[in-house]
Amino acid sequence: MSWDSYIDNLQAQSKDASGGAHVDKCCIIGLDGGTSWTTAGHANALQGSPTEYANIARSFKSKDFSPFMSGGVFLENTKYQFLRVEDDKVVFAKQKEQGAITMQCSKTAVVIAHVPEGGQQGNANKSVQTIADYLESLGM
Numbered sequence: 001m002s003w004d005s006y007i008d009n010l011q012a013q014s015k016d017a018s019g020g021a022h023v024d025k026c027c028i029i030g031l032d033g034g035t036s037w038t039t040a041g042h043a044n045a046l047q048g049s050p051t052e053y054a055n056i057a058r059s060f061k062s063k064d065f066s067p068f069m070s071g072g073v074f075l076e077n078t079k080y081q082f083l084r085v086e087d088d089k090v091v092f093a094k095q096k097e098q099g100a101i102t103m104q105c106s107k108t109a110v111v112i113a114h115v116p117e118g119g120q121q122g123n124a125n126k127s128v129q130t131i132a133d134y135l136e137s138l139g140m
Helices: 004-013 050-062 066-071 121-137
Strands: 025-030 073-075 078-086 090-095 099-105 109-115
Touching: 004 025, 004 109, 004 121, 025 050, 025 121, 050 066, 050 073, 050 099, 050 109, 066 078, 073 099, 090 121, 099 121, 109 121
Parallel strands: none
Antiparallel strands: 025 109, 073 078, 078 090, 090 099, 099 109
């Protein structure tokens, strides 16, 4: 099964009333180990390293977000400042001039979206939630 269509779907979900998308890159990783479910070959795929993905998955699986709180969230060799966690399943982070990230876990995956600087993170939050909730509804 190709998960790359979820990248397109997530970006489409982030569009505002004027049709502008607020997510420029995204991916889905497995909660067990952080293996990427989406392929790096997609034009709008996040290009995180296996170590970055493993660290993200580990924090979500253990519900221990202290590494993010103390050291930030690393993605695509960029350190994002941890902003907050909600319900032990949604994490928000931002880096000035780099944009913001929203991450939400389902039962077996973490959906990650990047918002370019100047984009509306609220639109990304809704689109990430839509995909994560859909995966939950499938038992994933």
